Amino acid sequence: MTSNRHILIMLLIITALCHNCISAGHAADFDRIIIPRVKYGGGGDWYTGPTSMPNLLKQASERLNMPTQTENIAVSISDPELFRYPMLYLTGHGQVRFSDFEINTLLNYLDNGGFLWVNDSYGIDRFIRREMRRLYPDREFELLPADHAIFKMVYDFPEGLPKIHEHDGKPPAAYAIFDKGRMKILYTYESDIGDGLEDAGIHKVDTPEIREKAMQMALNLLVYVMMQ
Amino acid sequence: MIMHSLLRLFGYNLSPIRDIDSSAMTLAWGWAGLILLLIALLPLSWWVYRCEGKNISDKMRRQLLAIRVLWVILLAILMCGPVLIVSGYVPQRNRLAVMIDTSRSMSIKHREVSRLDQIKKLFDGGFIGRLEEKTGIYPEVFSFADNVSPVSRQEVEQFSLSPDGNQTDISNAVRNVVGNLGEGSLLGIIMISDGVSTTGDNPAMALANMRTPVHFVAPGQEGESADMALHLTRPPAQGYLNSSVRVRGEVSLHRVATSSVTVTVRRNGEFFTSTTADFASANEKAAFAFNVPCEEEGNFRFELEIPALENELTSENNQAGFLLKVVRERLNIMALSGRLSWDMKFIGNALLTDPNARTVHWARLRDNRWICARDLKPEAAQNNPDLHEDLKIADVLVLNSADYDMLKPLEEEIVRRVEAGTLGLLIIPSSKNFSELGYQGTQIEKLLPVSTSSETWRGTPGNLVLPSAETPYNFLRLIDDPIQNVEFFATLPRFEGIYEYGGLKPGSEVLVSSTVRSSSDTIPFMIRARAGLGNVVLISGGPLWPAGFRLVPSDRGFAPYSALVVNMCKWLANRREDAQVSIELASSRGYVGQGNNVRVWVMNSKNELQANAQVSLTITDERGGSTSLPCIETSEKGCYETAFVPAFRGLHRLEAEARYQGRELGRAKSEILIEMSTAEFDEPIVKTSLMTQLASDTGGIFATVDQAEKIIEAIDAEPGQKLESKSIDLRDSWLLLIILLALPMVEWYLRRIRGLS
Numbered sequence: 001m002t003s004n005r006h007i008l009i010m011l012l013i014i015t016a017l018c019h020n021c022i023s024a025g026h027a028a029d030f031d032r033i034i035i036p037r038v039k040y041g042g043g044g045d046w047y048t049g050p051t052s053m054p055n056l057l058k059q060a061s062e063r064l065n066m067p068t069q070t071e072n073i074a075v076s077i078s079d080p081e082l083f084r085y086p087m088l089y090l091t092g093h094g095q096v097r098f099s100d101f102e103i104n105t106l107l108n109y110l111d112n113g114g115f116l117w118v119n120d121s122y123g124i125d126r127f128i129r130r131e132m133r134r135l136y137p138d139r140e141f142e143l144l145p146a147d148h149a150i151f152k153m154v155y156d157f158p159e160g161l162p163k164i165h166e167h168d169g170k171p172p173a174a175y176a177i178f179d180k181g182r183m184k185i186l187y188t189y190e191s192d193i194g195d196g197l198e199d200a201g202i203h204k205v206d207t208p209e210i211r212e213k214a215m216q217m218a219l220n221l222l223v224y225v226m227m228q
Numbered sequence: 229m230i231m232h233s234l235l236r237l238f239g240y241n242l243s244p245i246r247d248i249d250s251s252a253m254t255l256a257w258g259w260a261g262l263i264l265l266l267i268a269l270l271p272l273s274w275w276v277y278r279c280e281g282k283n284i285s286d287k288m289r290r291q292l293l294a295i296r297v298l299w300v301i302l303l304a305i306l307m308c309g310p311v312l313i314v315s316g317y318v319p320q321r322n323r324l325a326v327m328i329d330t331s332r333s334m335s336i337k338h339r340e341v342s343r344l345d346q347i348k349k350l351f352d353g354g355f356i357g358r359l360e361e362k363t364g365i366y367p368e369v370f371s372f373a374d375n376v377s378p379v380s381r382q383e384v385e386q387f388s389l390s391p392d393g394n395q396t397d398i399s400n401a402v403r404n405v406v407g408n409l410g411e412g413s414l415l416g417i418i419m420i421s422d423g424v425s426t427t428g429d430n431p432a433m434a435l436a437n438m439r440t441p442v443h444f445v446a447p448g449q450e451g452e453s454a455d456m457a458l459h460l461t462r463p464p465a466q467g468y469l470n471s472s473v474r475v476r477g478e479v480s481l482h483r484v485a486t487s488s489v490t491v492t493v494r495r496n497g498e499f500f501t502s503t504t505a506d507f508a509s510a511n512e513k514a515a516f517a518f519n520v521p522c523e524e525e526g527n528f529r530f531e532l533e534i535p536a537l538e539n540e541l542t543s544e545n546n547q548a549g550f551l552l553k554v555v556r557e558r559l560n561i562m563a564l565s566g567r568l569s570w571d572m573k574f575i576g577n578a579l580l581t582d583p584n585a586r587t588v589h590w591a592r593l594r595d596n597r598w599i600c601a602r603d604l605k606p607e608a609a610q611n612n613p614d615l616h617e618d619l620k621i622a623d624v625l626v627l628n629s630a631d632y633d634m635l636k637p638l639e640e641e642i643v644r645r646v647e648a649g650t651l652g653l654l655i656i657p658s659s660k661n662f663s664e665l666g667y668q669g670t671q672i673e674k675l676l677p678v679s680t681s682s683e684t685w686r687g688t689p690g691n692l693v694l695p696s697a698e699t700p701y702n703f704l705r706l707i708d709d710p711i712q713n714v715e716f717f718a719t720l721p722r723f724e725g726i727y728e729y730g731g732l733k734p735g736s737e738v739l740v741s742s743t744v745r746s747s748s749d750t751i752p753f754m755i756r757a758r759a760g761l762g763n764v765v766l767i768s769g770g771p772l773w774p775a776g777f778r779l780v781p782s783d784r785g786f787a788p789y790s791a792l793v794v795n796m797c798k799w800l801a802n803r804r805e806d807a808q809v810s811i812e813l814a815s816s817r818g819y820v821g822q823g824n825n826v827r828v829w830v831m832n833s834k835n836e837l838q839a840n841a842q843v844s845l846t847i848t849d850e851r852g853g854s855t856s857l858p859c860i861e862t863s864e865k866g867c868y869e870t871a872f873v874p875a876f877r878g879l880h881r882l883e884a885e886a887r888y889q890g891r892e893l894g895r896a897k898s899e900i901l902i903e904m905s906t907a908e909f910d911e912p913i914v915k916t917s918l919m920t921q922l923a924s925d926t927g928g929i930f931a932t933v934d935q936a937e938k939i940i941e942a943i944d945a946e947p948g949q950k951l952e953s954k955s956i957d958l959r960d961s962w963l964l965l966i967i968l969l970a971l972p973m974v975e976w977y978l979r980r981i982r983g984l985s
Binding site for chain 1: 566567568569570571572573574576577589591593594597599601603604605606607608609657659685687724725770771
C-alpha cells in the first residue's frame with residue numbers, strides 16, 4: 001500500500017515537471033540577436049565569408065554578455081522578415097544593385113531604428129556609393145575621424161579603423177551616413193573586417209593578432225549600434 | 229356585517245378594518261388542548277353537581293344541564309387562549325403626485341414659448357384644480373432636476389419655478405417622490421417633462437417594474453427649431469512644452485441640412501484656429517479634431533464655438549471650453565542595463581521623438597566597465613562612473629536586466645524618490661528573473677507591483693489585450709477611436725514570452741493584459757503599482773523591439789509605439805509643483821452646481837506620507853470670492869479629501885495648505901475651469917418615444933400639454949383600500965366575563981327556586 005502511494009506521488013511529480021517543461025521556456029532565449037547578411041541583386045558575391053557573423057555573434061555573447069543567436073542567415077531587402085533584424089551586414093566583391101522597392105524598404109527600415117554595416121571586401125566601392133546616393137540623395141558619406149566614439153567604445157583604436165586585409169595598399173577608412181543625429185550606415189572601406197572575422201585558416205595571411213583586431217573593431221561597432 | 233356588529237358588541241377593537249372579508253379562530257393551546265380540557269372538566273362538573281335524588285321536571289333538568297355544559301365549554305375555550313384572526317379592507321388615503329421638470333432643457337423654446345412656460349400655461353388653465361376635482365385630493369407637487377423638491381400650493385398657484393437644473397435624473401426623481409409620499413394609495417404620478425434624462429440609471433430599466441402608473445405630459449414640439457450642438461471628447465488637461473496635444477470633438481445636427489460646420493477656437497479670448505466638421509450624407513454627427521502646439525508655458529483657456537442659427541432651439545450647446553496647462557517638461561530618462569538589448573534601443577529612439585526628452589543610458593559590460601549613451605550618442609567605456617549625478621535629475625528610471633549589485637549604491641535614492649513621486653520606475657522584461665537579478669528581500673523588490681514568490685517564464689507567444697476600451701490612461705489611447713484602439717493593441721506583433729508571477733500586490737493594476745493564459749486567468753503584460761506618490765510600471769512580456777521596429781500590417785507606421793513610450797514616461801515622471809503637498813483633481817474641468825472631489829496628498833520633510841495633518845483648501849473664483857474648506861483624512865495614508873460645488877463658471881484657483889502640529893508642511897496650487905454643463909442641451913429634442921414607452925411600461929399614458937385632459941380622465945379616482953389582517957384576543961371582553969359569571973348565577977338561581985342545593 002505504502003509503495004503504491006509512493007509510486008503515485010512520483011508520477012504526480014513527474015507529470016508536474018513535464019508540464020512545466022512544456023509550458024515554461026527559458027527567458028534567456030527571448031531576445032536573441034541575429035545579424036543577417038543582405039542578399040542583394042547585381043551579381044556580387046553577397047554570400048562571401050559565411051563564418052563572419054556567427055563568429056562575431058559568438059564573441060558578442062561571450063565578451064559582452066549580449067543575447068545572440070550564432071547563425072549565418074541571409075535576407076533580401078524585400079523580405080518582410082527584414083524588420084525582425086535590427087542590424088544588417090552587407091559584403092561582397094562586385095556589383096550591388098537594389099530595386100526601387102528595395103530602396104524604399106531599406107529607407108523605411110533605417111528610418112525606424114535599423115542599421116546597415118557595409119563591409120568592402122574588395123571592388124564594391126563604386127557600386128555601394130551609387131546605391132547610397134539613390135538611398136540618400138541629399139547625404140554624403142562622412143569620413144569618421146580617429147577620435148570618433150566607435151573607435152573606443154570597448155576597445156581602443158587610436159588610429160581609427162584598423163587595416164585587416166590588404167588589397168590595393170590604400171589606407172582603411174570608415175564612412176558613415178548620419179540622419180537625424182543617428183548613424184544609419186557604416187561603410188568600412190579598404191579594411192575588410194569581415195575577412196578578419198572568419199574562421200582561422202580561411203585567410204592564411206590573417207594572423208591571430210589581425211583577426212583579434214577585426215573582432216574588436218566589429219564588437220565596437222556592435223556596441224555602438226546597440227547604444228544609439 | 230353581522231359579524232362585524234357582533235364583535236363590536238363584545239367590545240373587540242377592529243380598527244382600522246371596516247369591512248370584514250374573512251376570519252379564522254385559533255387557540256393558543258390548539259384544538260387538542262381544548263378537547264383534553266373538556267375531557268377533564270366535564271366529569272369534574274358532573275361530580276361537583278352530582279344528583280341529589282330530588283324530582284324535577286325534564287325541562288328543568290335539560291335547562292340546568294345546558295347551562296352547565298355551556299359554561300364548561302366557554303371556560304375551557306377561554307382557558308385555551310382563543311384568538312380570532314380577522315381579515316378585512318382598510319380604507320386608504322388616495323395620493324397623487326405631480327412632478328415638474330425644472331432642468332435647463334425646459335428653457336428650450338418652441339415658437340418663442342419655453343417648455344416650462346407651456347407647463348405654466350397648463351397650470352394656469354386649472355390643470356391641478358381639475359385633478360383635485362376628479363380625485364378629491366389635492367396632488368402633491370414636486371419639482372425635479374438635480375434634486376427633488378416639494379412645491380407648495382402657493383408656489384404652484386404663482387408658478388414660481390425656473391429651469392435652472394444642470395442635470396436630470398428621472399429614475400432617481402421618481403424613486404424619491406414615491407419615498408416622500410409615505411402611506412396611502414398612490415393613484416399615479418404625473419410627470420411633466422421633456423424626457424431628457426442626463427444622469428443616473430436608464431429610466432427605461434429603472435421604471436420598467438413600477439406598479440404605480442406614471443403618466444407623462446410633454447411640452448409640445450410644434451414649430452420646433454433646428455439645432456446644432458458642439459461636444460468635446462475628453463479634452464486634454466495638460467500639455468508639454470514644444471509638443472502638441474490633440475483636441476477632439478463632435479458636432480451634431482438636428483433639423484439642419486449642411487455638409488460642414490466651422491468650429492472656431494479661441495485661446496484666452498483671442499482667435500486661435502478654426503476647423504470644420506464635415507458631415508457624410510444623411511449623417512447627423514461629425515467629428516473634428518485639431519492640434520494645439522504647446523509653445524509657451526502657462527495656463528490657457530480654450531473656447532470652441534460653432535455658429536448659432538437664427539431661431540435655434542438653444543444656443544447654449546454651441547460653445548464648449550477646456551483648460552490646458554502647458555508645463556515645461558524636460559523629461560529626463562535614465563536607463564540602467566545589465567546587458568545590451570534591442571529593447572532599450574527601441575525605447576531610446578521612441579523617447580527622442582519628443583524634443584523635450586533627454587535620455588542617458590548606462591550599460592554594464594561583462595568586464596564591469598560601463599558604456600554610456602546620452603541622447604543615443606554612445607561614449608567610450610569607462611570604469612566606475614558616478615551614476616548619482618544622472619539619477620539626481622532623472623524623472624524616470626528604466627531598469628533593463630539590471631542586477632541588484634548595480635542598483636545597490638543607488639537603491640536608497642531610487643526608493644526615496646519613487647515614493648516621493650519625483651521618479652517613475654519602468655521595468656522591462658529581462659532574460660533573468662527577479663530572483664536571478666538578486667532583487668528578493670531588497671527595497672527595490674518592495675516597489676514591484678508583483679509578488680516574486682514565484683516567477684515562471686512562459687515561452688508562449690501572445691498578443692496584447694487592452695482590458696477596457698475606456699481606459700483612464702491617456703498613454704494607452706494610441707488611436708482616437710476607443711474600439712479601434714483596442715483592436716490596434718490586439719494587432720501589435722506578438723511577444724515571444726511572458727513572466728507569470730506569484731500574483732499582484734495589493735493596489736496593483738493591470739494596464740495591458742495578454743492572450744497567454746495561466747491556470748486560472750490571462751497573464752498581465754503591463755502592470756502598474758503606486759509606491760507612495762510615485763508610479764511603477766512592470767512589463768512582463770517581451771521582447772518589445774518587434775513592436776517598435778518591426779512593421780506591422782498596418783498603415784499607421786511607428787508613431788503610435790513612440791507615443792506610447794513617450795506618454796507613459798511623462799505619466800511616470802508624475803511631476804508635481806510641490807514635493808510635500810500636491811493636489812489631485814479628477815478632471816481639470818467641472819460644472820456649475822456639480823460636486824468636484826479634490827484630493828490632497830501630504831508628505832513630511834522626510835518625504836513620508838503624513839497622517840493626522842490639518843489640511844485646508846481655498847478656492848478662489850474669477851470674481852475674487854473665496855471659500856475655505858477643511859479636508860478630511862481618507863483611509864489612504866497621507867491623502868485628504870474635500871468636495872466643493874462651484875456656483876459660478878470660470879477659472880477657479882485652488883490652494884491647499886497642510887499643517888502638522890501647528891507647523892506648515894507645504895502648499896500646493898492648482899486650477900480648475902468651471903463651465904455650465906451643456907448635458908441638458910446635448911439632445912434638445914423632446915423624448916416622445918422614451919416617455920411613451922415608460923408610460924406604457926408602468927400602466928400610464930403619454931400626452932402632450934394640449935392633450936393633458938386625457939390623463940385626468942385616465943386617473944382612477946376610486947377610494948383606495950387595502951386588505952389587512954388583525955388578531956383579536958377573545959378573552960379581552962367585558963361582556964364575555966359577565967356571561968361567564970352570569971351562567972353559574974343563573975343556574976344557582978334556578979336550583980334555588982326548585983329547592984335544590
